[in-house]
Amino acid sequence: MAKITHVSPLAPAAFPDLPVIEGVRFATVAAGVRYSGRTDVMLAALDPGATVAGVFTRSATRAAPVLDCQAKIGRDDDAGAAIIVNSGNANAFTGRRGIESVRAVTSAVAEALDIPEARVFSSSTGVIGEPMKHDRIIAAIDELTGALKRDGIAEAAHAIMTTDTFPKGAATEVLIDGEAVRITGIAKGSGMIEPDMGTMLVYIFTDARADLPVLQSMVSALNAKTFNCITVDSDTSTSDTLLVAATGASGVTITENSVGFMEGLRRVMLDLAHQVVRDGEGATKFVEVSVTGAHSDAEAQVHAKSIANSPLVKTAIAGEDPNWGRIVMAVGKSGARADRDTLSIWFGDILVARDGWVSPDYSEGDAAAYMKRQDLVIHVDLGLGGGTARVWTCDLTHGYIDINADYRS
Amino acid sequence: MAKITHVSPLAPAAFPDLPVIEGVRFATVAAGVRYSGRTDVMLAALDPGATVAGVFTRSATRAAPVLDCQAKIGRDDDAGAAIIVNSGNANAFTGRRGIESVRAVTSAVAEALDIPEARVFSSSTGVIGEPMKHDRIIAAIDELTGALKRDGIAEAAHAIMTTDTFPKGAATEVLIDGEAVRITGIAKGSGMIEPDMGTMLVYIFTDARADLPVLQSMVSALNAKTFNCITVDSDTSTSDTLLVAATGASGVTITENSVGFMEGLRRVMLDLAHQVVRDGEGATKFVEVSVTGAHSDAEAQVHAKSIANSPLVKTAIAGEDPNWGRIVMAVGKSGARADRDTLSIWFGDILVARDGWVSPDYSEGDAAAYMKRQDLVIHVDLGLGGGTARVWTCDLTHGYIDINADYRS
Numbered sequence: 001m002a003k004i005t006h007v008s009p010l011a012p013a014a015f016p017d018l019p020v021i022e023g024v025r026f027a028t029v030a031a032g033v034r035y036s037g038r039t040d041v042m043l044a045a046l047d048p049g050a051t052v053a054g055v056f057t058r059s060a061t062r063a064a065p066v067l068d069c070q071a072k073i074g075r076d077d078d079a080g081a082a083i084i085v086n087s088g089n090a091n092a093f094t095g096r097r098g099i100e101s102v103r104a105v106t107s108a109v110a111e112a113l114d115i116p117e118a119r120v121f122s123s124s125t126g127v128i129g130e131p132m133k134h135d136r137i138i139a140a141i142d143e144l145t146g147a148l149k150r151d152g153i154a155e156a157a158h159a160i161m162t163t164d165t166f167p168k169g170a171a172t173e174v175l176i177d178g179e180a181v182r183i184t185g186i187a188k189g190s191g192m193i194e195p196d197m198g199t200m201l202v203y204i205f206t207d208a209r210a211d212l213p214v215l216q217s218m219v220s221a222l223n224a225k226t227f228n229c230i231t232v233d234s235d236t237s238t239s240d241t242l243l244v245a246a247t248g249a250s251g252v253t254i255t256e257n258s259v260g261f262m263e264g265l266r267r268v269m270l271d272l273a274h275q276v277v278r279d280g281e282g283a284t285k286f287v288e289v290s291v292t293g294a295h296s297d298a299e300a301q302v303h304a305k306s307i308a309n310s311p312l313v314k315t316a317i318a319g320e321d322p323n324w325g326r327i328v329m330a331v332g333k334s335g336a337r338a339d340r341d342t343l344s345i346w347f348g349d350i351l352v353a354r355d356g357w358v359s360p361d362y363s364e365g366d367a368a369a370y371m372k373r374q375d376l377v378i379h380v381d382l383g384l385g386g387g388t389a390r391v392w393t394c395d396l397t398h399g400y401i402d403i404n405a406d407y408r409s
Numbered sequence: 410m411a412k413i414t415h416v417s418p419l420a421p422a423a424f425p426d427l428p429v430i431e432g433v434r435f436a437t438v439a440a441g442v443r444y445s446g447r448t449d450v451m452l453a454a455l456d457p458g459a460t461v462a463g464v465f466t467r468s469a470t471r472a473a474p475v476l477d478c479q480a481k482i483g484r485d486d487d488a489g490a491a492i493i494v495n496s497g498n499a500n501a502f503t504g505r506r507g508i509e510s511v512r513a514v515t516s517a518v519a520e521a522l523d524i525p526e527a528r529v530f531s532s533s534t535g536v537i538g539e540p541m542k543h544d545r546i547i548a549a550i551d552e553l554t555g556a557l558k559r560d561g562i563a564e565a566a567h568a569i570m571t572t573d574t575f576p577k578g579a580a581t582e583v584l585i586d587g588e589a590v591r592i593t594g595i596a597k598g599s600g601m602i603e604p605d606m607g608t609m610l611v612y613i614f615t616d617a618r619a620d621l622p623v624l625q626s627m628v629s630a631l632n633a634k635t636f637n638c639i640t641v642d643s644d645t646s647t648s649d650t651l652l653v654a655a656t657g658a659s660g661v662t663i664t665e666n667s668v669g670f671m672e673g674l675r676r677v678m679l680d681l682a683h684q685v686v687r688d689g690e691g692a693t694k695f696v697e698v699s700v701t702g703a704h705s706d707a708e709a710q711v712h713a714k715s716i717a718n719s720p721l722v723k724t725a726i727a728g729e730d731p732n733w734g735r736i737v738m739a740v741g742k743s744g745a746r747a748d749r750d751t752l753s754i755w756f757g758d759i760l761v762a763r764d765g766w767v768s769p770d771y772s773e774g775d776a777a778a779y780m781k782r783q784d785l786v787i788h789v790d791l792g793l794g795g796g797t798a799r800v801w802t803c804d805l806t807h808g809y810i811d812i813n814a815d816y817r818s
Contacts, residue, residue, distance in 0.1 A: 057741075059741030059742050060740065060741045060745075061737045061747060061749045061752070093734060093737045097766075129734050233720040234719075234720065235739070238741055311805075312644045312813055315814040325501070325538050326644075329468070332466075332469045332645070333644065333645035334469075336469075340471075396814075398807055401724055401727065401806060404720070404724035404728070405725070405806070
């Protein structure tokens with residue numbers, strides 16, 4: 001296991017003050033699934049009437065808890081609900097035994113909380129391919145249910161960490177017809193900081209009241225512009241999970257027209273997504289890649305991801321090198337439409353290239369000075385149409401190699 | 410410019426003895442395009458009657474010489490022909506001026522050799538986005554044409570290097586109806602060893618006689634199984650070029666049924682492709698990724714590329730870690746069809762996982778010992794159909810970061 005002694009240089013100054021969401025309580029426990037001397041299981045118990053929406057990894061080799069969540073999500077039910085998450089073992093590529101572990105845990109939680117098993121969602125993050133010691137989690141469930149409390153979300157953010165270098169939380173409050181609704185969330189990943197631990201897990205809670213179709217469609221649409229727009233190293237976990245639970249405790253009902261709520265939810269999701277990038281393995285730079293002028297938004301996204309995933313672009317950023325030739329290369333290889341002679345590139349406000357040639361006003365010295373910043377914006381305009389996309393990534397450094405080339409045991 | 414003082418540990422023991430191909434002569438010169446104290450331009454002059462086939466990068470931002478080659482290739486002509494290549498400047502992303510540079514060089518070569526300009530093919534490799542000092546190349550053409558010789562191919566292999574750590578050559582001889590035909594080739598790349606220098610250039614010569622459609626279709630088909638099956642870092646150059654010239658001097662004509670010739674050409678192409686991987690930036694391991702049991706060959710190729718391009722798989726190989734969970738991850742994210750429960754994985758002959766679970770006979774110690782080898786085979790069987798693919802790559806090491814995060818100037 002890689003020894004991580006430093007918090008990411010891109011970490012926020014402090015964990016935010018997350019407000020209580022009525023209708024949900026949290027507890028954590030040190031069950032010893034794999035780690036010792038720290039909490040490794042968190043339980044969130046939702047009062048009856050909560051709506052739970054979710055999106056999951058599209059990996060063809062997804063983990064057993066993801067398959068179980070996908071089977072359960074989308075059913076409306078007024079019963080109470082729960083989310084149980086362990087760190088230390090991903091319960092992924094564990095065959096038939098993986099599903100047995102999920103059932104054992106979720107049925108034990110259902111029994112302890114007296115709710116239907118179909119309302120118990122679970123996630124696991126940690127090593128792949130090892131049987132999960134689910135008996136250790138089950139043995140801790142009484143302690144968990146006895147410890148549930150309204151203000152336990154910060155402790156929950158710690159319990160789900162694997163080797164993240166900081167816990168991740170975000171919150172906002174929006175007014176709907178003059179009434180306050182709160183949204184708060186926690187996340188872990190995507191450190192991949194201990195080999196095999198790449199899972200991104202995100203749990204967001206709101207006291208808004210929402211019908212499932214409304215909430216699910218909002219979450220799916222916002223996911224496409226937030227978590228699906230970040231990349232650390234182009235590798236996709238077998239376990240990525242985002243759950244959003246609306247407790248309804250505020251008494252304020254949202255609809256598909258609740259623009260203010262959607263904007264608040266977007267802010268919380270984007271904040272958590274950015275925190276995941278800021279904890280990217282070995283990251284020393286936070287980079288926004290903005291693409292405009294593509295034939296479509298989808299093609300803009302292809303170009304932006306090609307730039308953000310290019311090892312040559314990412315190593316140039318690590319070296320504080322304004323190496324715009326590599327951006328031209330990444331646009332050229334992406335597969336989406338581009339025309340060399342209408343292409344323009346900026347680093348921040350510095351125009352580097354225009355119409356397929358280096359700008360006459362370009363100063364390499366100015367660009368090199370810009371690249372020394374911690375937060376960078378790379379902007380590419382394709383000059384072809386109205387398609388736009390924004391993607392967030394980090395640089396590729398020796399730290400990434402240190403973390404991931406270490407032998408596991 | 411990165412200082413490379415060591416030859417790749419994966420380099421062949423020596424440059425091979427390349428036989429003379431009748432009908433082609435070579436010359437090199439130190440024109441000072443960018444480098445000093447070394448040759449940086451090579452000229453290959455082909456006698457009348459030669460057939461020239463080629464394949465090129467599919468980048469949307471391809472360089473001016475590539476666009477010019479693509480416009481010229483595929484025209485049959487009995488006149489003499491020439492290939493002129495410079496290192497030091499890629500003449501890429503150089504707008505209208507780029508094509509002017511190509512025309513200036515190719516027309517000067519055509520005049521000096523008294524051949525049509527449409528039969529002069531050119532390549533450039535080096536920095537992107539700087540105007541090329543083509544006057545320096547033109548000033549050296551008389552010296553080049555005066556120095557043409559039959560046995561100059563090894564010197565040509567040196568002149569086209571940018572910061573490759575070794576020159577690359579391969580040759581074979583095949584018998585067609587009892588008559589000997591020779592095939593010999595040189596390549597450079599894909600070191601990307603000096604930032605911006607990622608071009609792969611390959612020139613192959615044979616004394617077989619071939620009609621253009623026959624030669625072109627062989628080259629395109631073999632390219633799909635050789636050069637298109639290697640990856641160092643998933644980044645695609647703006648200038649990749651493969652030219653194959655058949656001089657006809659042997660008097661032996663090949664047809665689409667010349668299986669022996671095709672096999673010989675395949676061997677030379679694969680040998681050169683492997684040498685490019687063996688000179689991959691920072692490489693310490695040469696890795697074959699073999700995928701079987703996919704729904705189709707195309708889907709097998711998608712899985713193989715996903716494994717070979719995964720930074721997490723490549724760093725695990727660098728760390729000599731038999732981290733098969735990352736291979737499961739790479740299969741899962743590829744987008745091609747896979748079923749976790751029919752998936753099997755081998756390192757060499759060591760069965761790691763079968764039917765979606767770690768093999769009961771698997772020994773981590775055996776696998777860890779295997780990973781210490783310099784040449785590795787990762788084999789994945791999807792258990793779904795008859796599709797197969799093989800891809801070659803190298804590991805991702807601190808050397809890659811050193812080479813590519815260095816500031817350019």
